[in-house]
Amino acid sequence: MKLNRTTQRTVDILKLISRSPEGATLDDLCEKLDLPKTSAYDIVTTLAEMGMVNVKRGQKQNYTIGLMSYRIGVNYTNNLNFIGTIEPILKAFAKEVGKTVFFGVPSDHHVVYICKFEPENPIITTATVGSKNPMYCTSLGKVILAYSEDEKREQMISRIKFTQFTERTIKDRDQLLKELEEVRERGYAFDAREMEEHMQCVGAPVFDRDGNVLGAISMSTLYKPVEDYEALGKLISQKAMEVSRLLGYLGKI
Template sequence: MKINRTTERSIQIMQLIAKSGEGLEMDEICEKLSIPRTSCYDILVTLVHMGMLEVNTGIKRSYKIGINAYRIGMSYTNNRNISEIIAPALKGLSKELQKTCFFGVLEGNKIVYISKCEPENPIITTATIGTKNPVYNTSLGKAILSTMSEDKIRSIAGEIDFKPVTRFTLTDADALVENIKLSKKRGFALDERELEEHMECVGVPIFDEKRECIGAVSASSLYRKDEDYIALGEILKKRGLEISKSLGFMP
């Protein structure tokens, strides 16, 4: 297979610039990619002309990703089925954490489980794909609520029939609002044995290219006193951001 050198260099330049938040000068690009100045200049001029790069004119000219590159990236994202991205991400997450992982979406004041992936030695959970559970006592539900305003949360809470499913379940709107405030601060939500007394779950919201929450991902396992669920939440928060970015989300 014959590779066109100029096309290859053009893509390498764009990949390098994309990793740099502040943009790169031509000398930096030439040095990092070992490209002759004349060749690099011609490629940069062409990419700018095509809207794939933008030029910042200051003391020295620097280059950043252009609007046409963004549009092409968004077209790719929009044409992909969300499940094509979520399913393999859940599989990797489940393997990494050795926990059962879910992706769920909000439907009214319920959570609907859309995808599920279990580790090699799974812990039995009652939730299956298509199952609906209350939003107020699931980490998925609370993670999604954490992206909303307090007024919106209270509006949803007004439709909830709070029931003490376990002795740890939140039983009123005020308790839910305070719990969601904590979830917002941490960046992840906890189901602290609120749905099933023997299960503890951590959940994080997932965003799309419009920065809208489209659902949440969670990791579930048997409750253990010696497990650090805050540390687990921090890991899940990072992985959730990676999934959101794969859907086009730009923090």
């Protein structure tokens, strides 16, 4: 069977970019894949228009894997029944705690919401399945950063542009690194009204069978001064560990 050369090159480009969290330039693609520059440019430009890759413009354009590629990957994951495995647990958990529960995964220096489970009387949240938010001001993103390997964490943090959403939003790298240390100490993270003034969230990491952070789960609630958020943190940590073990995680050796 004769294979289409452009299709092969497109797949090779996506594979290379997906393995490069820091991104790849056009020169990188041409050098590593031995491609003519005009052909590589036409392919990545088309991929960018389709949302398959993201483009960071600078002295040289830098390409990272796009949200559309991730959504396609999620569909594959769904077919493996990964979501089907955790869905009943998180759906029951949302009902038990009476709060909206999310499962999210990293995408570059953002977190993408893969699942959303609501109780019988849900609060209105702006996050929807498929949407993404910055890592540095979400409980999901903070635990993913905190438990990622050092090199990967540094790559993600280096791409963050700190924006103030509320007066409580983390302002810079040093403040973020200090908070990530606290997250690792207690095992869960807060979004202490950093994205929205009225919303408080708490999240904990989910690990795969190899002990790598796969994503995170969180619960969202309207901020209440009388709420015991530390207790909620411990509760969601237990649930995140239950989910991790369902996925084959046996604990750190």
